[in-house]
């Protein structure tokens with residue numbers, strides 16, 4: 195009896211009028227959701243593909259294929275609602291440790307699907323979304339990398355939305371890369387030298403002013419100052435008989451510290467680590483150009499972040515764990531996440547008017 199009911203249900207839902215009715219209902223729901231605030235940046239940890247495959251006695255790789263179909267559905271819902279950036283965890287660096295046939299299956303899947311996804315007229319073009327691949331490029335083999343680069347190039351012109359595909363990625367690798375490039379930037383500053391506004395010229399001017407132009411001042415090369423040669427030393431080293439080799443100041447003058455450890459331009463060899471702020475690192479994070487992460491969703495019931503979006507999860511990111519396996523994830527599940535997010539936004543708006551600072555920043559960034 196139960197079998198007959200489920201067969202009947204399937205026949206109705208999969209018939210053309212049934213499909214039409216479902217599509218109408220989906221559009222209606224999305225239209226209703228759009229009446230409220232919409233997260234600008236959503237991340238999905240698409241978990242549960244293998245368990246889905248196992249429970250249906252399918253090949254593991256087939257589970258990942260179904261996972262991709264779920265991604266295509268969810269992406270469309272997001273962009274229709276007005277989400278600007280969708281970030282997905284498609285391949286973790288740890289996934290290289292899986293059986294060879296599964297890794298190979300995921301690489302093939304990435305190649306085929308990225309080719310399809312970026313063919314003119316597909317979802318991405320429809321919503322003006324460009325593809326970005328975030329992760330350790332050097333770990334991707336050449337044939338896959340070629341397809342990925344082509345996908346990025348083909349969608350480069352799209353500027354309304356973004357699909358970030360993390361592949362192969364872990365947050366710790368991302369942060370390590372960001373710190374490494376921050377340090378590289380700090381170690382290779384381009385100080386403006388020998389210009390009317392160079393540090394040594396400015397210091398010379400100040401000193402000349404204090405000396406009323408009585409003495410001829412020596413030239414203090416920027417390099418010498420930058421090397422820290424003069425740091426902490428008095429200009430007047432106490433030897434009154436010193437010749438014009440030292441720039442003497444009138445008695446009672448405050449002792450200037452010639453070398454300010456100003457970081458980017460003041461010193462080439464001694465950058466000031468205090469100048470490295472959250473914003474500095476942020477500029478080197480893969481999602482630097484994206485709005486702050488408003489919503490993080492992980493499926494399959496596992497309640498961990500598993501090295502995904504560790505930097506991006508800030509105090510206003512809402513994290514949702516859902517029991518449903520990723521290939522089953524659809525509007526029927528996502529709608530509850532979005533409704534709860536909207537409800538929480540309204541609550542925090544009511545509690546503190548600036549409660550949605552992240553979202554407001556996101557709006558202004560994308561406009």
Ligand SMILES: CC(C)=CCC/C(C)=C/CC/C(C)=C/COP(=O)(O)OP(=O)(O)O
Nearest residue numbers: 240241242243244245261262284304307359
């Ligand atoms: C090109 C592109 C964007 C492809 C996306 C395809 C896709 C959905 C990839 C996810 C792969 C993955 C490791 C999922 C985690 O589930 P799991 O395998 O760990 O499943 P389990 O938790 O049941 O073991």
